Amino acid sequence: MKYHHVITGKFIKRVNRFLAHVWLEGAEQIVHVKNTGRLKELLIPGAEVLLEQSGNPERKTPFSLIGVYKGETLVNIDSQVPNPVVYEALTTGAVREIGPAEHVRKEVKYGNSRFDLYYETKSKKGFIEVKGVTLEKEGVALFPDAPTVRGTRHIYEMMEAVENGYQGTILFLIQMIGVHCFTPHSEMDPEFANALRVASQRGVQLLAYDSIVTTNDIVIGKPVEVRL
The missing domain is CATH 2.40.50.580 (OB fold (Dihydrolipoamide Acetyltransferase, E2P))
Known part of the structure; x- marks a missing residue:
C-alpha cells in the first residue's frame, strides 16, 4: 500500500x-x-x-x-492498512500458507459475523480476520495493546466457520520489521489470549507476518513464529 x-x-x-x-x-x-x-x-x-x-x-x-x-x-500505525496489505498479499500468493487466491472479497458477511476477507483457491475456501500489531517488546510482537471484547468475539466466530467446513485464519500483520516472534498479550487481555489458544486447538490457522515499512509504502514481509 x-x-x-x-x-x-x-x-x-x-x-x-x-x-x-x-x-x-x-x-x-x-x-x-x-x-x-x-x-x-x-x-x-x-x-x-x-x-x-x-x-x-x-x-x-x-x-x-x-x-x-x-x-x-x-x-x-495506520489501523486502516492491515486489511488492504493482506488483500494484496492474497492476490499475489505472498501468504504462503494459503497460496494464490483466485477470488478475494472484502468485508464478507457469514451468519451473524462479518469477516475481513473471504478467499477461494483451487482447493479450498475460507475466511481471514486480520489484526494489525504495533506493540513490540524486546523483539516480541504482542496483541492486543488494550482489552478487546470485539476481537475475542471474532475468534469464536471463526471457530464456528471452521466447524462448518471453511478454512479459518486469524492473521496478525506486524506493522514493522525486526521481531522474532508473536504472542498474545495475556497480561493485557487474558480472555483474548485464551480464546486464541482454544481456536488453535479447534482448527483455526494462526499466522503472523511482519511488514516492510518505508516512508511511503508498506507491504507484507515474512512469516513470524506464533507462540501461544
Whole structure:
C-alpha cells in the first residue's frame, strides 16, 4: 500500500484517541491519529513521526499521523492498512500458507459475523480476520495493546466457520520489521489470549507476518513464529 505527500514531524502530545499535537513545518499543528489504540510506547514526546497530507481542503486536520520511529525502526500505525496489505498479499500468493487466491472479497458477511476477507483457491475456501500489531517488546510482537471484547468475539466466530467446513485464519500483520516472534498479550487481555489458544486447538490457522515499512509504502514481509 502506497502513501502520497508524506512529511516528517516531531510528536508533542496526544489530545485524545483521534487527535495529537505535532511540530510540523515550523509550527505546532493538530493532526489526525489513524489509530485509536493506546500506542503509549510509540507516541512519546520528541519522537519522529510520519504524516500524510490529505487532498481534501475541507478537512479540519489536513495531516494524518501514519508512522512513528521507535529508535531506528519505522512502525506503521495506520489501523486502516492491515486489511488492504493482506488483500494484496492474497492476490499475489505472498501468504504462503494459503497460496494464490483466485477470488478475494472484502468485508464478507457469514451468519451473524462479518469477516475481513473471504478467499477461494483451487482447493479450498475460507475466511481471514486480520489484526494489525504495533506493540513490540524486546523483539516480541504482542496483541492486543488494550482489552478487546470485539476481537475475542471474532475468534469464536471463526471457530464456528471452521466447524462448518471453511478454512479459518486469524492473521496478525506486524506493522514493522525486526521481531522474532508473536504472542498474545495475556497480561493485557487474558480472555483474548485464551480464546486464541482454544481456536488453535479447534482448527483455526494462526499466522503472523511482519511488514516492510518505508516512508511511503508498506507491504507484507515474512512469516513470524506464533507462540501461544
